[in-house]
Amino acid sequence: MTLFIGIQLFMILLFLFFGWAIVKREWYWLISNFNGKPKDEQKQLIMNGYPQRVGKLMLATAAGMVILLPLSFTSFPYSLEVQFGFMMLFLLGGLVYLSKYEVREKRKRSYIFSSLLAIGTIGFVVGLYILGYQDFELKDNGDSFEITGMYGEEWDYAEIRHVELLEEMPEVTWKENGFGLATLAKGQFKVTDYGSSLLFIHKDSQPYLFIKTDQDKIFINSKNSKQTAKWYELVTEKTK
Template identity: 80%
Template sequence: MWFLLGIQLFLICLFFIFGWAIVKKEWYWLISNFNGNTKDEQQQLIKNGYPQRVGKLMLATAAGMALLLPLSFTSFQFSLEVQFGFMMVFLLGGLIYLSKYEIKEKRKPSYIFSSLIAIGTIGFIVGLFFTGYQDFELKDYEDSFEITGMYGGEWDYAEIRRVELLEEMPDVTWKQNGFGLATMAKGIFKVKDYGSSLLFIHKGSQPYLFIVTENDKIFINSKNPDETAEWYGLLSKRTR
């Protein structure tokens, strides 16, 4: 949690500093597409108010993220998604709107380019979250078991070294490669006292099945506690 809060605070400070420097100090060189224009074009952009509006967009983004930050300290499960969703939609939408203050000859290409970037970025993020929120399950085969979905795989029963049913999930300290979502964790995470582990976890749904194989440590559970218990019984029986 504190790591994610640190990232949010860093982004808020970054947008605020950049916005303040552009609006108050007139450091227009901080705007990438401003520098790519000739001196005459830069003057035209300044006359249109383009760089000042970019700075104000950054300040407004910082303010909006700061107002949403307290959500992280509430029981609302989707606070992170709301905050980063606001940042992406507000920034990308703002850049599309600011195309109207571009140099006349470049307005249409700027509008098209900004729109394509926004559609592509939002589409990619929505697809990523959709994939991340897809549920997983443990499937039993004759000589192996499979965990379905992203980051899943198949393991032979002969590889299993240990199976435990835990009432509490150990502290997860670091995400290495995966999805750390509001209600679910999938992928490779550092777990206190266990090291690098594969997680397939519905948060707050006890118990948790812990599996040690020759090469992996796996934590998995179902939304349904009875199903998790069934998985434990199945694997315990298979590894005797």
């Protein structure tokens, strides 16, 4: 949690600095490709108020993130998603709107490009979240077991070296490659006392099944505690 709050504060300070530098110091070179434009286009954009509005958009984004920051200190489970979603939608929507202040000859092209960028980015992120929130299960394949869904794999029962049912999940300290979402964790994470581990975890849904194989350390559970217990019984029976 501390890490996420630190990242949010860094992003807020970054937007505040860029917004202040553009609006107050007129450091328009901070705007992507502004310095690469011909001098007459730069003058026209300044007359249209384009760079100033870009700076104000960044300041407004920072203000919105500050307003939403207290959510991180509540029990609301989707605070990170709400804050990230606001930042993405507000910035991308703002860039589409700012197309009207482009140089007249490039206004239509800018509007089309920024709209396609917004649609593509939002679609990609939504797709990732849909995949990330898809449920998983442990399936018996005879001589092996499989964990379904993204980051899932198949392991031979002969590879298993230890099986344990834990009432408490050890502290997860770092995400290496995966989804660390509000209600679940899926992928490769650093876990205290266990090191790099594969997680397929519904948060706050005890118990947790731990499986150690020759190559991997795996934590998995179901929203249903009885289902997790059945997985434990299955894997234990298969490794006798």
